Amino acid sequence: MKILIVEDDLDILELVCTMVAGIIDVDVLTASSGYEAIEIIEKNSDLSLIMSDFKMNNGGAVEVYKFLLEKKIKVPFGIVSTYGPKDDDIFKNFYTDHPQNFHLMKPFSFNDFEERIERIFPKPKNLVHSDFVRIGADFVKRHALPLQIYIRLSEEKFVMIQDKGHYDGVMLDNYIQRGIEDFFLKREVFEAYILETLQQTQAKMAQAPGGDILFEAIEEVQLVLSRLGVNQETIIYAESVIEEGLKSFRNYSKLCDLLDRILTMNHYVQKHAYLTAYFCVAIAKQNTTLTARDHRRLVMAALFKDICLVETPLLAEIFYIKDKKMQSLSQTQQHKVMIHGQDACYILESIPEFDNITREMVLTHHERPKGNGFPRGKENKNYQALTPYFMIGCQFSHDLIAGERSMKEMIHLAQNYAFEYEFAPFKEAYDHFVLTFNALS
Numbered sequence: 001m002k003i004l005i006v007e008d009d010l011d012i013l014e015l016v017c018t019m020v021a022g023i024i025d026v027d028v029l030t031a032s033s034g035y036e037a038i039e040i041i042e043k044n045s046d047l048s049l050i051m052s053d054f055k056m057n058n059g060g061a062v063e064v065y066k067f068l069l070e071k072k073i074k075v076p077f078g079i080v081s082t083y084g085p086k087d088d089d090i091f092k093n094f095y096t097d098h099p100q101n102f103h104l105m106k107p108f109s110f111n112d113f114e115e116r117i118e119r120i121f122p123k124p125k126n127l128v129h130s131d132f133v134r135i136g137a138d139f140v141k142r143h144a145l146p147l148q149i150y151i152r153l154s155e156e157k158f159v160m161i162q163d164k165g166h167y168d169g170v171m172l173d174n175y176i177q178r179g180i181e182d183f184f185l186k187r188e189v190f191e192a193y194i195l196e197t198l199q200q201t202q203a204k205m206a207q208a209p210g211g212d213i214l215f216e217a218i219e220e221v222q223l224v225l226s227r228l229g230v231n232q233e234t235i236i237y238a239e240s241v242i243e244e245g246l247k248s249f250r251n252y253s254k255l256c257d258l259l260d261r262i263l264t265m266n267h268y269v270q271k272h273a274y275l276t277a278y279f280c281v282a283i284a285k286q287n288t289t290l291t292a293r294d295h296r297r298l299v300m301a302a303l304f305k306d307i308c309l310v311e312t313p314l315l316a317e318i319f320y321i322k323d324k325k326m327q328s329l330s331q332t333q334q335h336k337v338m339i340h341g342q343d344a345c346y347i348l349e350s351i352p353e354f355d356n357i358t359r360e361m362v363l364t365h366h367e368r369p370k371g372n373g374f375p376r377g378k379e380n381k382n383y384q385a386l387t388p389y390f391m392i393g394c395q396f397s398h399d400l401i402a403g404e405r406s407m408k409e410m411i412h413l414a415q416n417y418a419f420e421y422e423f424a425p426f427k428e429a430y431d432h433f434v435l436t437f438n439a440l441s
């Protein structure tokens with residue numbers, strides 16, 4: 001059996017190959033771009049699976065998939081990326097083109113990966129053990145793994161040949177010369193190693209020149225969440241809440257046009273609305289007393305809070321009362337900024353889903369815990385439970401979009417939030433904020 005893995009990041013490529021080798025016995029072909037993959041596919045008509053990153057220089061998953069459709073080549077296709085089938089029309093029948101097609105979002109765990117592979121290839125019994133994962137000698141040597149390494153004596157019997165903390169290349173070479181090709185790691189050690197390596201790769205991406213958190217397109221929101229350490233399950237959940245919200249809001253003719261205006265403009269209002277929705281749902285999900293209905297309320301508030309400023313984008317960008325742009329505005333403009341939450345509420349009043357809890361969030365999204373926000377600019381400790389989550393979600397997405405900060409600066413910023421949100425009822429939302437964004441702690 002033969003499979004093809006297409007990935008332009010060589011660290012991830014090696015990791016994926018290692019994971020495959022731990023699960024099944026197949027020949028693995030690799031390509032670092034879409035067009036290179038197409039050449040390989042042309043020469044190998046017997047592929048059992050193709051897994052591809054989405055965006056790469058010199059052709060991505062779109063080009064490879066287009067080629068497969070044009071040539072009517074039926075082979076399971078896996079997209080391994082923060083982007084997915086919904087990001088291009090070519091994938092509109094992705095899950096029915098081939099029943100085994102799949103999307104695995106980065107960063108993924110070994111378990112997620114294994115599950116996808118097992119759906120396509122039944123595991124040969126002798127390779128599988130619930131406690132150990134096979135790992136090739138090349139990988140062990142190249143990475144000088146200072147981990148506990150085992151060899152397999154029989155189906156159930158493994159013996160440790162290297163303890164953790166020290167890599168012994170000479171000893172491993174001896175085993176290789178004696179014909180041992182497979183080494184094993186305990187499953188939990190391997191899983192931790194995979195996770196750590198993927199996180200390091202992401203940190204490297206975030207620190208790379210030009211890799212600062214920039215928003216080139218709204219589709220990158222999920223990538224931003226991944227880089228900030230939000231787990232995949234949460235991202236998928238937030239996406240589903242937002243999609244359901246959008247579907248439901250479109251049932252109200254009044255909101256339908258407004259939504260189209262917000263979501264189709266390539267501007268701060270759109271970015272902030274979308275990112276705030278994702279952030280708020282992700283943070284609020286940590287609080288088990290909040291409900292799916294609360295998550296929907298957050299999405300509604302996030303999408304519509306600035307609806308009265310879509311025609312005046314400059315005003316929409318003012319988040320803090322002390323923003324220099326605020327001082328340069330006319331009195332009428334300043335007034336418009338001050339009451340835009342209230343104006344949004346007037347528009348939303350007739351919508352049955354718009355209730356008091358959502359209203360409070362829309363009205364106070366520029367207030368700050370210590371009373372230095374607007375329009376009231378007063379400290380208030382009597383907010384409803386959901387409002388602090390909305391406040392921190394709004395602030396974080398603004399700081400992220402407006403600041404174009406590096407990961408290091410984001411960590412610093414998150415630490416400053418600790419002082420702002422240090423007392424009730426804000427402290428709980430801050431604690432959940434920290435739990436949500438692993439990369440910031």
Ligand SMILES: [Fe+2]
Nearest residue numbers: 305306365366
């Ligand atoms: Fe606003």
